[in-house]
Amino acid sequence: MNQYEQPAETPELSSERLDTLLRALAAEPRRMIYTYLAEHDSATLTDLTDVVEGWTRARGRATDADNWDDTRTALHHRHLPVLDDAGIVRYDVAQQTATLAPLPPSTTQVLATIIDLEIDYGD
Amino acid sequence: MTVSTLLRRFESAEVAMTVYGPSEATAVVERLANQGIDATWRKLPTGEQDAFVVVRRDGVFAGTIPLTALQAFLCKPTVGSTDSGPPDSDPSRQLLSSALANTLLSSLTPAQLLATSHEFEDRAYRVGEGTLRVSFQSLSIFRSQRNRYETLARDTALDIHVYGRADWEPPTISGITFHPLTDEALEQVWLLAFDAAGDDQNKCALVAEETEDGPFRGLWTYNPRLVDEIMATVAAVDE
Numbered sequence: 001m002n003q004y005e006q007p008a009e010t011p012e013l014s015s016e017r018l019d020t021l022l023r024a025l026a027a028e029p030r031r032m033i034y035t036y037l038a039e040h041d042s043a044t045l046t047d048l049t050d051v052v053e054g055w056t057r058a059r060g061r062a063t064d065a066d067n068w069d070d071t072r073t074a075l076h077h078r079h080l081p082v083l084d085d086a087g088i089v090r091y092d093v094a095q096q097t098a099t100l101a102p103l104p105p106s107t108t109q110v111l112a113t114i115i116d117l118e119i120d121y122g123d
Numbered sequence: 124m125t126v127s128t129l130l131r132r133f134e135s136a137e138v139a140m141t142v143y144g145p146s147e148a149t150a151v152v153e154r155l156a157n158q159g160i161d162a163t164w165r166k167l168p169t170g171e172q173d174a175f176v177v178v179r180r181d182g183v184f185a186g187t188i189p190l191t192a193l194q195a196f197l198c199k200p201t202v203g204s205t206d207s208g209p210p211d212s213d214p215s216r217q218l219l220s221s222a223l224a225n226t227l228l229s230s231l232t233p234a235q236l237l238a239t240s241h242e243f244e245d246r247a248y249r250v251g252e253g254t255l256r257v258s259f260q261s262l263s264i265f266r267s268q269r270n271r272y273e274t275l276a277r278d279t280a281l282d283i284h285v286y287g288r289a290d291w292e293p294p295t296i297s298g299i300t301f302h303p304l305t306d307e308a309l310e311q312v313w314l315l316a317f318d319a320a321g322d323d324q325n326k327c328a329l330v331a332e333e334t335e336d337g338p339f340r341g342l343w344t345y346n347p348r349l350v351d352e353i354m355a356t357v358a359a360v361d362e
Contacts, residue, residue, distance in 0.1 A: 035167065035168065036167060039166050039167060039168070040165065040166075049184075050141065050177040050184065050187070051143060051167070053177075053184075053187055054143060054175040054176070054177050054187035055143070055167075055169065055173065055175060057175065057187050057188075057189075058169065058173045058174070058175040058187075058189050058190075059173055068184045
């Protein structure tokens with residue numbers, strides 16, 4: 001891309017917004033949730049718990065103390081609300097379903113870059 | 124009760140597996156479906172080494188394992204091919220073995236059945252006492268297993284009973300009783316049951332029935348009550 005092809009339709013993010021996004025993806029379970037939703041758009045809390053539990057173990061990060069119920073609690077009370085507050089995910093607490101929020105291209109680009117970094121180099 | 128009615132009871136057992144990973148993971152889903160297991164693939168950019176499987180029994184989370192462990196397990200469902208080998212200690216294999224126990228698998232090969240039989244024979248060897256009942260369809264099939272069973276009978280106090288169609292005159296081996304079958308109840312059946320001399324922790328059984336189109340359908344179990352039932356079913360055959 002040369003200097004005349006800067007994506008005019010992708011406005012830059014404010015530093016405040018960038019901080020929010022980076023904070024939202026600062027925890028591995030939240031990056032896992034985002035990656036899954038980027039692929040499938042929406043999911044139940046149960047499915048997301050399966051994904052985080054399974055993926056964490058597959059990456060060799062789990063300890064014996066980790067268990068499914070604790071992971072579910074952490075998603076429900078911490079990780080999904082953080083993603084919701086950052087405007088990345090809409091978490092319906094009553095239905096216990098999470099849906100990817102409509103995101104501007106600039107945001108999607110930042111999130112995709114973070115996710116790609118982890119998948120390519122994280123292990 | 125016959126072995127067929129026993130197997131029919133497990134047709135509705137609910138084991139579901141969800142495979143998360145790249146599109147390469149779909150092959151294993153097909154293999155699971157061939158075994159009559161409810162299996163789903165969900166795309167996830169994990170890379171092949173990090174692909175994983177979530178196992179649910181009756182809707183309840185039972186555990187998660189690397190996809191590579193499931194692939195290895197499908198090739199060889201049980202380990203323990205040597206008489207002195209240690210018991211299966213890998214947690215992924217333990218999870219699969221217990222998740223798939225009591226689950227009717229619809230396409231088992233003789234190699235898979237033999238591997239499972241050997242695991243259970245090894246267990247009987249380690250326990251060293253109790254009753255072991257084995258049916259090889261035909262007594263002549265026993266010939267290929269003769270060395271294993273002579274060792275089992277010689278080194279242990281096991282009471283071993285071998286069943287099969289009477290197409291071969293078995294030798295006299297101390298500790299082994301042969302039961303030539305006169306009715307057809309067990310002729311389609313590959314079966315092994317061990318009561319571990321009453322120790323519920325070590326009871327195990329394998330029951331498989333040859334299907335018309337070739338492979339066996341069957342299950343293995345560590346459920347002591349079910350093992351007792353299988354033992355009784357076999358023992359009743361020549362009463």
